[in-house]
Every structure is written in C-alpha cells, then in structure tokens.
Amino acid sequence: MSTKNKILDAAEHLFAVNGFNGTSLREITSQAEVNLAAVNYHFGSKKELIKAVMSRYMNELSPRLEKTLKQICDDDKKPTLIEVFSAFVEPLLWLNQFKENGTSNFLQLLGRGYTDSQGFLRWFLTTQYPGVISNFVEAVYKAYPELTAEEVFWRLHLTMGTVIFTMSSSGALIDIAKSDFDKNIDISGVIQQVIPYIAAGVAAPIIPSNA
Amino acid sequence: MSTKNKILDAAEHLFAVNGFNGTSLREITSQAEVNLAAVNYHFGSKKELIKAVMSRYMNELSPRLEKTLKQICDDDKKPTLIEVFSAFVEPLLWLNQFKENGTSNFLQLLGRGYTDSQGFLRWFLTTQYPGVISNFVEAVYKAYPELTAEEVFWRLHLTMGTVIFTMSSSGALIDIAKSDFDKNIDISGVIQQVIPYIAAGVAAPIIPSNA
DNA sequence: AAGCAGTTTAAACAGATGTTTAAACTACCG
DNA sequence: CGGTAGTTTAAACATCTGTTTAAACTGCTT
Incomplete structure (x- = not known):
C-alpha cells in the first residue's frame, strides 16, 4: 500500500x-507507520x-446518489418521501464495500466537518459538489409540492x-442498544x-x- | 463585574x-481582560x-424544565407530543432573559459538548442532572404509550x-432565511x-x- | 501602622503542534 | 556505472498549549 x-x-x-482539531x-503518521513529514510532502498541509x-468518499458517493435520485424522479408518478430518503440508503451502504466501516466513518466525518471548523463542510459541499444538494431539493419538492x-x-x-x-454518535448508540435492549444492530439498523x-x-x- | x-x-x-478544543x-482571558493565570486560580483547570x-445554564434550566414537564403530566388526560416538546420552549427562551443570546449560546454549547470531547456531555447530563432526562422520557411515554x-x-x-x-447552526440558518427568503426570524422562530x-x-x- | 487572607500579576515551565530543512535513500534510465 | 527524479528520514524550527511559580498588590481587621 502506498x-x-x-x-x-x-x-x-x-x-x-477524535475530530479534525483533536x-x-x-x-496520524505513527498509526500509518510513515514519517511525520510525509503528510506535508504528499498533501502540502x-x-x-x-x-x-x-x-x-464524496467521489464515490456523488455519482451513485445522482443515479438513485434520478431513478426516482424520472418516473411519471411522483415519489413518496420515504422513497426519496431511501434513495440515500444504497449509496451510503455501498461505502461499506468500498472500505471497511466506510458508511459510519463517512457519516461521522460529515458531522465533524459541520461542527469542528465552522463553515468548512458547507463550503466543501456547496462548492465542490453542488449537484448533490440541488438534486435532493428537487426530489423533495416533487414528492411534497405543497x-x-x-x-x-x-x-x-x-x-x-x-x-x-445521529450517525456521528452511531457507534455509541449501537453499544447502548446492545447493553440496554439486548439488540445487535449495525449501521443499516440505525438507518432503518x-x-x-x-x-x-x-x-x-x-x-x-x-398562530 | 467579578x-x-x-x-x-x-x-x-x-x-x-469555536468549541472547547478550539x-x-x-x-478567553484576553477577551475577558483578566490575567492568564486567573482561570487556574478561580476554576482550577x-x-x-x-x-x-x-x-x-443547567442550574437555571433544570428546575424550570421540571416544572413545565410536571404541569403537563399531572393532568389526568394524556398530553400530546406537541405539548411535551413545547414544554421545553418557555424554559429555553427564558435563558434569553437570563443572559443576552442565552438560548442559542446554551444550545450551541450543548452541541459542542456532544461532539467536541466524546462522551463528556453524556456524562455531564446523566451524572449531574439525571432528573431532566427521566422526566422527559416519562412524558413522551405518557403521550405515546404505543x-x-x-x-x-x-x-x-x-x-x-x-x-x-439545528440550534448549533441557528445563527447561520437565521442569516440564510434573511438573505434567501427575506424573512426576519429569531431563535423562537427557529424553534417554531x-x-x-x-x-x-x-x-x-x-x-x-x-419488513 | 502592622499583619493578613484574597487576589492579581509577569514570567517561566514543559510539552504538543504544524511545518521546514537538508541529508540519505531508492529505483529507474541512459 | 553514473546520474537523476522521487521519496523517505531524523532533526530542528517557531509557535501555541495548559499550568505553575513567586512576587506584588489589594482591602480589611486588630
């Protein structure tokens, strides 16, 4: 591995x-077993x-999300809201095959990006992947035009x-579900x-x- | 002021x-215009x-929350879920009179505690203010026993x-509501x-x- | 006025942080 | 074999972190 x-x-x-700041x-470099300077050499900062x-992750997710949302909206009959939100499930769960714990890792990262350094995620999504948001808004509007x-x-x-x-803390929630309710669920159980x-x-x- | x-x-x-870690x-001490060592002298760490x-904040909120939740549950007729969640509104909005921007500040701090240093908020609430959570769970159960x-x-x-x-980013949301929809709302508008x-x-x- | 507890102050501490440097190493091509 | 571009390495850099120290200052009582 490189x-x-x-x-x-x-x-x-x-x-x-632990978050970006944390x-x-x-x-990172000691867990990756590479030299400290490697980060600055390969990534700059x-x-x-x-x-x-x-x-x-976004490069994996974005095209799949576009596909499932288009599938729902291209039909003549209007989609239900459940269908719209379910369109996220398959692409998100696919991240688990892309990488181990990919789904929960990515969703946790999303949460970190939103709260850690203010405005970073908003900038990242709106400038780098504007289509994802607009497709989603359009789908919701079709499902619920009122x-x-x-x-x-x-x-x-x-x-x-x-x-x-929720997904940021899904690890803790899964543990609680096991200890308090004796239920073994995984990330797709949380999504359900x-x-x-x-x-x-x-x-x-x-x-x-x-009112 | 002390x-x-x-x-x-x-x-x-x-x-x-900026969060706790941030x-x-x-x-803090330069904005407060006090000496750096003052934090460790007065608070220890x-x-x-x-x-x-x-x-x-919790010492202000806790008794008021207990009161409004009790008011709802002591009646013989079972409360609606809207009533249960509305029981939070008055105590939360009261924080604005307790301190300027108190409501949004407190809710933002809650969000920070949840994400910044993992598990801190959970420990803080369950050990320092256990009654708040149990009262709330009981109220929801009465409103929706199924x-x-x-x-x-x-x-x-x-x-x-x-x-x-939502409340963590309520400041940004209020700005967007103004620029995109020309609506002037405040924190109680967000709550609505x-x-x-x-x-x-x-x-x-x-x-x-x-299924 | 002297003493004293409570408080404030500037300075220093040890440790962690992101980044940079220059030398060493590696593999490939002429 | 020599050279060269890409990569890795250990060390150092300046800066920031929370905390501690000991001296100075404050207002109050005896």
Whole structure:
C-alpha cells in the first residue's frame, strides 16, 4: 500500500473518532507507520489532507446518489418521501464495500466537518459538489409540492441535522442498544430507525404563520 | 463585574463559537481582560471552567424544565407530543432573559459538548442532572404509550440530534432565511420550525421489525 | 501602622503542534 | 556505472498549549 493511502486510511479513522482539531499529524503518521513529514510532502498541509479524506468518499458517493435520485424522479408518478430518503440508503451502504466501516466513518466525518471548523463542510459541499444538494431539493419538492421553498429549506436542514448528528454518535448508540435492549444492530439498523422519523418530520402538517 | 464572571462570559461565547478544543485560555482571558493565570486560580483547570460554564445554564434550566414537564403530566388526560416538546420552549427562551443570546449560546454549547470531547456531555447530563432526562422520557411515554422503550430511546436520540444540531447552526440558518427568503426570524422562530418536525418524527408509524 | 487572607500579576515551565530543512535513500534510465 | 527524479528520514524550527511559580498588590481587621 502506498504511503499516501496509508496516511488517508489512518487519518480517516482518527478524524472520525477524535475530530479534525483533536487529531495531530503525529498520531496520524505513527498509526500509518510513515514519517511525520510525509503528510506535508504528499498533501502540502493538514487542511489539504482533510479535503483529500473527504473527497475520497464524496467521489464515490456523488455519482451513485445522482443515479438513485434520478431513478426516482424520472418516473411519471411522483415519489413518496420515504422513497426519496431511501434513495440515500444504497449509496451510503455501498461505502461499506468500498472500505471497511466506510458508511459510519463517512457519516461521522460529515458531522465533524459541520461542527469542528465552522463553515468548512458547507463550503466543501456547496462548492465542490453542488449537484448533490440541488438534486435532493428537487426530489423533495416533487414528492411534497405543497411545501414552500422556505419550508423545504428548513426541513432539509432539520433532516441533515438529524442524520449527521445521529450517525456521528452511531457507534455509541449501537453499544447502548446492545447493553440496554439486548439488540445487535449495525449501521443499516440505525438507518432503518432514522428513515421513518425524518420522512414523518418532513411531511409534518404545516403550521399557519400567524398562530 | 467579578473576575470569575468576566471569565465565564468570555468563555461561554468563545466555546459556543469555536468549541472547547478550539478555544485557548489566552483567548478567553484576553477577551475577558483578566490575567492568564486567573482561570487556574478561580476554576482550577480548563476542564473545570467548561463544567462551570455548562452548570451556570443547567442550574437555571433544570428546575424550570421540571416544572413545565410536571404541569403537563399531572393532568389526568394524556398530553400530546406537541405539548411535551413545547414544554421545553418557555424554559429555553427564558435563558434569553437570563443572559443576552442565552438560548442559542446554551444550545450551541450543548452541541459542542456532544461532539467536541466524546462522551463528556453524556456524562455531564446523566451524572449531574439525571432528573431532566427521566422526566422527559416519562412524558413522551405518557403521550405515546404505543412506543416500546427501545423505540422511545431511538426517537429521543434522533430528536436530540435534530435540536442540538439545528440550534448549533441557528445563527447561520437565521442569516440564510434573511438573505434567501427575506424573512426576519429569531431563535423562537427557529424553534417554531423545529417543534412540528420532531413531534411528527417521534409520532411516525412504527415499522414492523421483519419488513 | 502592622499583619493578613484574597487576589492579581509577569514570567517561566514543559510539552504538543504544524511545518521546514537538508541529508540519505531508492529505483529507474541512459 | 553514473546520474537523476522521487521519496523517505531524523532533526530542528517557531509557535501555541495548559499550568505553575513567586512576587506584588489589594482591602480589611486588630
């Protein structure tokens, strides 16, 4: 395995667990068993390494997500919200075949990017992968045209929060499910819990503005 | 204003914006206009300062939350989920009178505690304020007894994620609402968007386990 | 005025951080 | 074989981190 990939693998794991700020280059390079200077040699800086870790996943996810969302919207009959959100499941779970623990690692990284260094993830997604968001918004609008653009905006942000936050701590949740309820679930079990919740949330009755 | 309070105010603001790891004692003490050593003199360590910042809010919130939740559950008729979640609104908004930007600051701090140093918030809430959580779980159970304990666990975690994550970035969301939709909303406007969403999410139809 | 507990101050501490340097090593090509 | 581009290495760099120290200062009581 190349030095570059050894670094990416170690960084991905440590970033997911301890966050970007909480992970030092020395931790990364010693876990990857490469020299400290290798990060700066191959990636230029720590910031560029973070981008590289995120891009490796987004480049896998982006085309698959586009495909499943198109499949749903190209049909003549309008999709249900459950179908729209389920369109994320297959691409996300595929990350587990792309890399071990790929799904939860990626979702954890998303959460870190949102909270660690403010605005980084927003910049990263909107500038590097603008199609993903617009496709998604369009799909939700087709499924639920009664919502105004403003309401779609709010509910998608709430959904993003639910998913990212939950997945960031999915490891802990899986442990609790085992110890408290004696249930062995994995990441797809978590997703099964999430989808009806967010679908119902997005489909919630609209509150009159002057109530 | 006492040195102790100057430190608490500066720390609260910086912690909320940049996280616990992302804020140094030198930033805090220079913004508070006190000597660097003052933190260790008055609080002992940075970790104790973090606890003190959180406790200042929790000590205000905890009794009010207990009161509003009790009000709902003591009635003979069972509460609705909207009522249960609305019980959080008044205590949370009261933090704005307790301190300027108190509500959003506190909710941002909650989000930081959840993601910054893993497990800290969980330890903090369960050991220092166990009543808050159990009261809440009981209220949800009364409002929606069809849910199993396991389902309540999942949906409350999803709800916590939604609320904390959204409120952490509520500042950015308020800005977007203004620029993209020309709507001037404040923190209570955000809460108004959140409540129907999470109430619908918790009340979502239960998925058969062998589907 | 003297003493004293509580507080503030500047300076230093040891350790960790991201980054850079220059020398050493490696493999391939002429 | 010699040379050269790409890579790895150990060491050092400057800067930042939380914490500690000992001296100075404060307001109060005896």
